[in-house]
Amino acid sequence: MAAPNALNVEAKFIDSSKGRGLFSKQDIKEGETILDETPLVSTQFLWNELYKYQACEYCLRSLEKAEAMARRLANNPALTLPFPECCEVKTEEIVVCPQCQMLYCSEECRKASWDRHHQVLCLGSSSQDSDHPLARLQEIWRNIHYPPETASIMLICKMIAMVKQTSNPGSMVHSFNQFVKSTVNEEQQIAHKLLGQEFKDQLELLRSTTAAILFDDSIQQWFTPEGFQSLFALIGTNGQGIGTSSISVWVKNCDDLSLPEDKRKELDDFIDKMYEELENEAGMFLNCEGAGLYQLTSSCNHSCEPNASITFPYNNHISSLVALKDIHPEEEIFISYISECQRGRSRHSRQKILRENYIFNCHCKKCNDEADQPDVTSEEDMESDEEADEMDNI
Template sequence: MAACSNNVEIRIIDTRKGKGLFAQMSLKEGDVIFEEQPVVSTQFLWNEMYKYLACEYCLQSLETAEEMSRRLTQNPALVLPYQQCCEARPSEYVVCPDCQVVYCSEKCLQFALSSYHRVLCMGSSKNDPEHPLSRLQEAWRNIHYPPETASIMLLIKMVAIVKQAKNKEEAIQLFSQFAKATVNEEEQIVHKLLGAEFKDQLEMLRQISVEAFFEDSVQQWFTPEGFQSFFALIGTNGQGIGTSSIGVWARNCDALELPEEEKAELDKFIDKLYDDLDRVTGTFLNSEGSGLYKLQSACNHSCVPNAEIRFPYNNHILALVALKDIAPEEEICISYLDECERERSRHSRQKYLRENYLFSCTCEKCLAQAEDPDITSEEEEEEEMEQMEEEGEDQ
């Protein structure tokens, strides 16, 4: 047993699947199974460069919903109704006095300073492109293009946490709980993150990291083999985090008690807003990042999940919510696929999971569809189109 909370327990399943998360009590559909703060989290570097303002510690979106909407729709005249539904509080924001990095509150600034930011604070060198941290971030952006699925800053923050810790062994133990891949899997994971030239790119990132952040107590992390393992760890365990002032505003608008006609007008406005956001910005709606979570990282995948991850507070605090009733001792599974991907053919789902997560799914849905033809959903659609064309010709 690796970890336990009141509602769940992490157990070792077998050498193939590794850990799993199991219910300790009866859970009802809609129950919050647990809420969890990450061991470490960071905003994606491309999102930061694209001016998504987020608290450096908790990733809370710092723009007001109107500011964010204007920027993402490229419509500076846009005015949002019901602005009281926006929860952004600019008057509470604070900055690091040395490097001017922004935090949503004094509390988050102090959390960052006490855990890692004293090591990472760039002071007056924040905009110096030759500073090692600037070089590392620029190297990462040149290697890992959007949409990002990981960040070099997770690694650097982990090192900084150890460097700044009074009890370094205790700090190192924070990260030992996360799943480790085999050497062959590590190469596949890093290759997926960095592309065809991953070995050269990984070595470049390693050398810059050694130059700026070497730490004796974790010197094994900085060897070529250790850095690859370290990198694969975040690729295996990293959980995407999405925060959005617009999302919070829209959710609060939806909860308003309004006359029917006024409600219909508001719904129409929000639908158009999201259409405009999708047209102009596409997938870059949220201020996104990544984090390592102790309990969440033990959740295995199912194409018919009984739980899902949410971020209810517009920051990095994760909630695991039951999608159906869950019995004691039942494994709690989430889906690594989005809702649309789960509706694709078994072959498409398996292909995606093998390419991105290095396993073949054996959930009840995949087992029930085991005799289905080994064709992707795209191939199925092409066959249907060809069949429709042939039927049209026959007529």
């Protein structure tokens, strides 16, 4: 597994309002990888897993052959992908937990999971038992937090399990304490955003159920109502979405093929049509999706004109921070917390999205340059806001 390359970056405290930021220690050219980072912990989203997106329990690598995944998502069992050699999934290397049959892409990942958290969380022979306490907790979460998921109770469970399994609980707790923390009021707003109108009752149900399964004296503060809310806010604030897909890897490898012009056009047309089928049937849910906690990347502050972006080029949970512009020594590295489409909207709409989802007002250069714009939303932005609100209420 790749480790953070911290030689060219440094996380530094800025001030009480911004907290930390990530700064370059050297010249970085546009297009260069600034940092590859393995998360401290990651997990697949529970709805994603329920709908048979097969991913490695530890690293979230997509485990379906590209053709099988495309057939499932397009609901077309006759779909056949050309150039099957461009699919990198090696089904012969997939292993399972001998107790609960959890899937892993390799023996390395199975062992890493067992050594870090799976001993505590393994369901054993009860893996198909919906009455198992951990299975009930997962069902509670699914009934509270519908797709599109933006966090998971399993991140908290894995955090607790990591503390329970380690020989040095204090050091592990310290690692999690390095992530950005929110005020009590912000924590409530984050919980409300993730859980909806009944967030207090739902948060208490999650807390009491988690405590009944995983309580540990060494971290009893995590199981109090205040402590659990803080954990929930931590994953809501710092959780980085992860997406993997054997289809996208197949497409990338197809793009690298040396083909005659007519064959290239034929392949490109096939891929365009395939994606149209996938999107018509599966909509936006094309990837194995999850979330992770990244110690260095989580230090990146937001800008509506970012100079870096996060990608997942290895088809697993290792993230790459890539420069979008030339970055100079002592310059802060910014990513965007909102999509490219959202960044093209008015300042008013961008601020609204950031306040609702991340509990802050943006003062980046773009927002400051547009400070004189009226705080009104264009007709197009209003329609987009209404659509977003409808999605939040699904």
